[in-house]
Amino acid sequence: MLFFDAEAPISVLVSQELSPAAKVMLVCLYADKEDAEIYADDTIYTPACLALRTGLSRPTVNAALQELEDKGWYISPFSDEGGTIAIRPLPHPQITLPGALLAEKEVNALGKVVYGLIQTHPDFKHPSGIFSYYTLGKQLKVSTRKLETAFSQLVQTGWLKIDDASNMDKVQFTLCRPRVFPDFNTLDMVKRGLKVQGVNGKNLMHYYLSIIVDYDEGLLNAQLNFLLNPFTDELMRYDIYYSKFAVAIDCAEPTECIGTSPYTPLISIEEAERAMKATISKIKGISYIEITLDDLCYEKMLEKVRGHLPLREDVTKYKPSLNYLDKKSRSYAKSMAYLMRK
Structure with a gap:
């Protein structure tokens, strides 16, 4: 699922032809389309996805789409007119509406519209300006009470700060962007990656590290000339090696064991190699970290690499991906435990 910041035409926002919900829907439909065509298999434009992107209920989404279709702004991809959505070219000038605000369920459609409109006032200098309840009400043909509700929702959710409301015709405000919206792009990437590469400890570990570690240049399957068996x-390999920080990480998955002699305990080839890599790493001044299946969860992975690698300060927006990885890791650990008991 993608959440785009959207260019909203001022003439659409002030239009008295469309309802606030239809305006929000139109802005989202056109958010990432330069050619004004959307194909029927673009799942991001299904009513369910549009409900997520606009923060509107499914019935409201369907009603808004019908309104746009009735007024010539939209052709359903399932109609008899070619299977594409044709959107009337949007006029300029435009202002930007944050994708996270559009998806905010606690702000109604009118609130999203006026958030854009108050930026068109001649005295607006980002992020501050003034607006008039009277002027907005006249532009949109809505009551002051409805406007007060919309602005109250913007304030309560942190999208707007009212600096001075003593004069209803000259309200001073400051725009805010309070929330980090969940990054569903990363979640889609993780899901696709695990589907193609397979779910195993090594791949799960790599995706955890890609989110937790604030550094993208770790070398995967690193075969280094000093890492000699x-x-x-x-030559042996590290699962991932961060040369800048002298940190090497391996995933220690359970494997079948072999006996090195009748007098020694069973040990797997992988375990023997990890023991050798740990010794060589110590000699070379490299921090060597082993990740077991029990370590494959966000909290434990964080503790494993803390103090060794730079961490992202805020992973809030990656919560959907981390929750998904935690779920997959638990399932994988259970399946491996079952296989090892057989």
């Missing part, structure tokens, strides 16, 4: 004369 003395018994086979073959």
